[in-house]
Amino acid sequence: NAGVTQTPKFQVLKTGQSMTLQCAQDMNHEYMSWYRQDPGMGLRLIHYSVGAGITDQGEVPNGYNVSRSTTEDFPLRLLSAAPSQTSVYFCASSPSNYGYTFGSGTRLTVV
């Protein structure tokens, strides 16, 4: 099993550009989540999903969209990147017994 795979690992965007951060898991986990990690602020939940076709907003959803068309994939879309979205993004997945597995992260810089 590859676990939780995030791509790309690094990305630089210009303000106003759009992009999609990819997240895929091969463990058949029902639950998937996106977090951003900023110094001194821990991890903040952006969006999460409790199954295919079901998504919900977390603590900091503004500026981000998600969809969950399959159990395996949970992409995060930035429609118009802003410097405030410069961060490290982590995707996580969990089966019903709460053990979350995290991906290795995507370091995004918006200039």
Added chain:
Amino acid sequence: AQSVSQHNHHVILSEAASLELGCNYSYGGTVNLFWYVQYPGQHLQLLLKYFSGDPLVKGIKGFEAEFIKSKFSFNLRKPSVQWSDTAEYFCAVNVGSGNTGKLIFGQGTTLQVKP
């Protein structure tokens, strides 16, 4: 507002010292509690978790945590730290009796262990 608080932002210890990192949450009702560790340049790894039962839970690498419901706390402990424990530690809470998919993290505590 509902939150998870880690009061120690940066802790510096010498090897063999004992460790206790505080975690408090403000949610009422049923919670599931976690401690994660992030070694430099790596992703988060689960140290231990509490769902129900014995409030003293043991995790990997000699870590343990105690759930005190009356104090809304879930402090992490280790009797004797090693240099390899240098990392950032995060407390996290899942609110509700089942997995809601909504895991909320504290701000993190950076632990530096001096050899």
